[in-house]
Amino acid sequence: MLMEDGRAEVLKITVPESGLAAGLKPGVMVRPVDLFATPWARIFNGQLSDGLAYRAARLELVTAEAAK
Numbered sequence: 001m002l003m004e005d006g007r008a009e010v011l012k013i014t015v016p017e018s019g020l021a022a023g024l025k026p027g028v029m030v031r032p033v034d035l036f037a038t039p040w041a042r043i044f045n046g047q048l049s050d051g052l053a054y055r056a057a058r059l060e061l062v063t064a065e066a067a068k
Contacts, residue, residue, distance in 0.1 A: 011054055019058030032056035 002009045013032055021030065034057035041050035
């Protein structure tokens with residue numbers, strides 16, 4: 001989840017297996033490194049769908065001190 005200005009947004013970020021931090025588990029805060037967003041669009045059954053696809057080189061665990 002991206003937490004910003006009192007809002008939360010769920011982001012799906014693709015990361016190579018080698019970029020997953022040791023100790024990573026659900027609910028742990030992470031920082032994506034070298035995050036890259038790619039816009040996409042497609043037409044399916046006559047309807048336009050579009051959005052952003054996110055990928056990162058790796059995820060770093062955020063310590064309690066860094067989160068302050």
